[in-house]
Every structure is written in C-alpha cells, then in structure tokens.
Amino acid sequence: MKKLELIGILLHNIALEHSAIVQYLYHIFLIQDAEVTEEIEKIARQEMRHMKWFAQKVVQLGGEVELKRIEEEIKVGGPDWVSMLENDVNAEQLAIDTYTKQLELVTDDSVKKLLERVIHDESQHKHEFSELLEEVKRRDFSEEEKKEADQKTLQLLNKLLKEEYRIILEYLYNFFHSKSCEYKDIMLDLAIESMVHMGELGEKLSKMGGVPDLSLPEFGKIKGVEEHIVYEEHSKNEYTKLAEDVSDPSVRKLLEWIEGQEEYHKQRLLDFMRRLRKLTVGDLKKKA
Structure with missing residues (x-):
C-alpha cells in the first residue's frame, strides 16, 4: 500500500x-x-x-x-x-x-x-x-421535564459552546503539528480544559431546555503563541462581560468559573513565550 x-x-x-x-x-x-x-x-x-x-x-x-x-x-x-x-x-x-x-x-x-x-x-x-x-x-428511564429558559440565554450558551468547540479543534491541530514538546503539552492541556468548558456549557444548556449546537465550526490551523495569548485575553474579557449581563445565577457562576480558567490559559502561554525568548536570545549570544 x-x-x-x-x-x-x-x-x-x-x-x-x-x-x-x-x-x-x-x-x-x-x-x-x-x-x-x-x-x-x-x-x-x-x-x-x-x-x-x-x-x-x-x-x-x-x-x-x-x-x-x-x-x-x-x-x-x-x-x-x-x-x-x-x-x-x-x-x-x-x-x-x-x-x-x-x-x-x-x-x-x-x-x-x-x-x-x-x-x-x-x-x-x-x-x-x-x-x-x-x-x-x-x-424505564424517561426524559426529565425541562426547565424553561429565555431564548436569549439559550442562544448565548450555544454561541459559547460552539466557540469552545472551535478552539478545541485549533489547539488539537497545533498539538499534532507543533515541533516543540513543551508547546505540544500546553496545546493538549488547553484543548482538554476547553473540552471541559464545552461539556459544562452543553449540560447547562440541555438542563435549561435547549439543544446543543454541535455543528462543525471553521477553525484556524497553525497559530503562533502570541496569537493564542491575544485570543485567551479576548476570551477571558468576553466571559467577564457576559457574566455581568446574565440574570441566571447558575449561568453567571459557570461563566465566571470559565473566565478564571481562560486567565490561567493566557498565563501559561505568556510564561512559555518568555522562556522561548530567553532561549532565543541565549542562542544568539552564543553564536555572536
């Protein structure tokens, strides 16, 4: 073959x-x-x-x-x-x-x-x-009676779920193709944590009477660490803003929890970039 x-x-x-x-x-x-x-x-x-x-x-x-x-x-x-x-x-x-x-x-x-x-x-x-x-x-299990929720909240949860699905695919793609073992490890960790976010959003959505949107999203391929840092900062800010706007306390608590994890994602990427720059500068000094 x-x-x-x-x-x-x-x-x-x-x-x-x-x-x-x-x-x-x-x-x-x-x-x-x-x-x-x-x-x-x-x-x-x-x-x-x-x-x-x-x-x-x-x-x-x-x-x-x-x-x-x-x-x-x-x-x-x-x-x-x-x-x-x-x-x-x-x-x-x-x-x-x-x-x-x-x-x-x-x-x-x-x-x-x-x-x-x-x-x-x-x-x-x-x-x-x-x-x-x-x-x-x-x-003889049967579907539990669903709580009613306003469509705005359901649409918000579906939008966030879809975005978590998209970034999972992007991080996995970078995990498969990156040459750096440390960066591969970070990409896989971030993909796994985003899978957890996606799961929590999907379960919350379903319990509130919605149907999760798991259609295939478009995603970027190879991205630099700087681009991922910008993304995580934007994502954290988005969750912060949305948590302030939602009226349901359980949804707000979930968004605040994800926001905290996005902040840590950004920090891991920043730490990696700093180490990478030190190594690069060190290599240049040796060559000089």
Whole structure:
C-alpha cells in the first residue's frame, strides 16, 4: 500500500472517531441521568485517544491532519434514551467493521497493531453500550421535564459552546503539528480544559431546555503563541462581560468559573513565550 493511501485511511479514521465523539457528546448533554452519562463520557474519552493516535500516525507518515467529520454517521436519535443508546451500539459496530476491513489492506506493521488495539477497545465499548441499553430499558428511564429558559440565554450558551468547540479543534491541530514538546503539552492541556468548558456549557444548556449546537465550526490551523495569548485575553474579557449581563445565577457562576480558567490559559502561554525568548536570545549570544 502506498503512503498516500495509508494516510487517507488514517484520515478517514480520524473523521470516524470525531463523528462518534460528537454523537456521544449529544447524548451526554441530552440524557439527564448521571449514571448513564458517566459511562458514555468514559467511552467518549477513549475515542478521543483513538483520534489522537490516528492523527499522530498521519504526522509520522508526513501527512497533514484534517479534523473533519462524517456527518451522515452522526446519528443522535431521541428524544427517548433507548434510541440514542441503540445508535451508540451501532456506531461501535461500524467502527469495528471499518477497522477490521482495513486490517486486510494495511501492510504497515505499526498501523496494523494500532488497528488491532482500537478494534479491541471498540468491541468493549459495544459491550458496555449494550449493557447500558438493557439497563435503560429495564429501569424505564424517561426524559426529565425541562426547565424553561429565555431564548436569549439559550442562544448565548450555544454561541459559547460552539466557540469552545472551535478552539478545541485549533489547539488539537497545533498539538499534532507543533515541533516543540513543551508547546505540544500546553496545546493538549488547553484543548482538554476547553473540552471541559464545552461539556459544562452543553449540560447547562440541555438542563435549561435547549439543544446543543454541535455543528462543525471553521477553525484556524497553525497559530503562533502570541496569537493564542491575544485570543485567551479576548476570551477571558468576553466571559467577564457576559457574566455581568446574565440574570441566571447558575449561568453567571459557570461563566465566571470559565473566565478564571481562560486567565490561567493566557498565563501559561505568556510564561512559555518568555522562556522561548530567553532561549532565543541565549542562542544568539552564543553564536555572536
């Protein structure tokens, strides 16, 4: 198999994992039961690892990571929880079938080992979703009555959720393609914390009667540390302003919490830039 064909397979797998993560996030937001959503969240985190592993292989092969999705494979279902979990079982079966077929085509040993590992994980996920589905059927879960919220608040939460999704993709892209180990570590940490923000906003939105907007946002690719510092400063200020404007105390508290994390994001990036400049100046002095 040619290198470009192998990269194409890996990019398809990234898109498939991305699609599954989005589907599971919808269900985490829409199912109002902690026992159920904790199990789904655990599986979603593992799918994020799969996406990272496939992306790292693309970079190792000299390709460029594309954080696309396969829209037709994002099957939300609902409003009943049974149909949502049935779709999750089917998503795992699709992944198993896809990666099993790829095993017959791929000749690269390291990629074959990765596919075998991921198939093993997906088989376990299918089993876990199947058990969860049977439990939901037995316990006759139903959707809780939603609180009414004004449309302005719901639109605000959706706007913020969409922006967190966008910056997650941007930070992940920079994580995959950065040459600096320290910067890669910062990008991954910031992406993970932004995922937490996205989750909290989505759960709040759902509890207030809204439907999270998880459509794929456009995002920038390689950005410099200075640009990310400016972004985090702007984001912090935006959360500060919005927290002052909202009337719901629980929403205000959530926005203030995210604002504090954005401030720390900016500080981490500033510290890295200062160290980078010291190293650069030091190298210039040595050359002189």
